[in-house]
Amino acid sequence: MARYLCSTLIFLLCAYKISSTNGISVNKQLQQLTVNHAEIREALTSKVVELEAKVQQQQLLLDALQNAKPRSHCQSVVNGDNDDKSRAVSAMPTSCADLQVMGYNLNGFYSVMGVGKMNSVYCDYTKSSSEPGFQQLIGFTEVKSVSTAFYVQRSSSFTQINTPIPFQVERLNEGGAMNLTSGIFTAPATGSYFFSLSGTAYISESTSRLVFTISLYMNDNPIAYGYADEMSTEYQYETFSLQSTLHLVKGDQVWSQISSIGTGVYLYGGLFTHFNGWLLQEDIFQSMNVR
Numbered sequence: 001m002a003r004y005l006c007s008t009l010i011f012l013l014c015a016y017k018i019s020s021t022n023g024i025s026v027n028k029q030l031q032q033l034t035v036n037h038a039e040i041r042e043a044l045t046s047k048v049v050e051l052e053a054k055v056q057q058q059q060l061l062l063d064a065l066q067n068a069k070p071r072s073h074c075q076s077v078v079n080g081d082n083d084d085k086s087r088a089v090s091a092m093p094t095s096c097a098d099l100q101v102m103g104y105n106l107n108g109f110y111s112v113m114g115v116g117k118m119n120s121v122y123c124d125y126t127k128s129s130s131e132p133g134f135q136q137l138i139g140f141t142e143v144k145s146v147s148t149a150f151y152v153q154r155s156s157s158f159t160q161i162n163t164p165i166p167f168q169v170e171r172l173n174e175g176g177a178m179n180l181t182s183g184i185f186t187a188p189a190t191g192s193y194f195f196s197l198s199g200t201a202y203i204s205e206s207t208s209r210l211v212f213t214i215s216l217y218m219n220d221n222p223i224a225y226g227y228a229d230e231m232s233t234e235y236q237y238e239t240f241s242l243q244s245t246l247h248l249v250k251g252d253q254v255w256s257q258i259s260s261i262g263t264g265v266y267l268y269g270g271l272f273t274h275f276n277g278w279l280l281q282e283d284i285f286q287s288m289n290v291r
Helices: 002-019 026-067 098-101
Strands: 072-079 084-089 110-114 118-123 135-141 150-153 171-172 184-186 192-205 210-218 221-230 235-248 253-261 265-267 273-282
Touching: 098 110, 098 118, 135 253, 192 210, 192 221, 192 253, 210 235, 221 235, 221 253, 235 253, 253 265
Parallel strands: none
Antiparallel strands: 072 084, 110 118, 118 135, 150 171, 150 273, 184 253, 192 235, 192 265, 192 273, 210 221, 210 253
């Protein structure tokens, strides 16, 4: 109908032009009109077809969006298979193939679930999943759900044995995992942590050898020891240093304590004793309870 009305309107306009034109024969005018009408009709027909195609495309997209249903899982074709066998893909993708099934089709860098950490991969969707270069591991993406770091000191001496050493000075306690009063650090997330303990022991003068032993504990188990001894007619200061990298599960506890001490020996205060630690890498999927 639209095409017919357009054609009729154009013809009437052209006829009006003919009737108002002087000096040109009717036959020539009719010939010219016939040519012009055919050209215009062809151009309009092409435009109408183009517009109808766009309308149809928009309608299909609208129908697809209206019929879409949220899913917690999607299906991914097993790499290397040419049949219709498929496997369930969790909501956390582990590969470029998983991402492709979920609707991603642009080449680029993506983060996917690795073993205990996020992997950064490059996906080349111009290749099939079975071709070399379809997925390339770039490295690992550091993701932490909590920020954990502490640095504490003692300002006074300490002599108690087999008890966590409390601290009085807080230089840093990001995340609040270190309890200064109890001297105990509680892991807020599962992952790898670094700890460092250093300080000075005062050893009085003695004709017999005096010893000082300090240790780093995790959940009632000794992890490392520091040792100092001296036999001298004058008092001495002996330094110690312990470092340890530990894998902790959320809720694990770490502290320092004196294991043995001689008469007249004590842990020196005056900010000479330092205890610090921080989260190196979190097992983010355990924290998120993703398997």
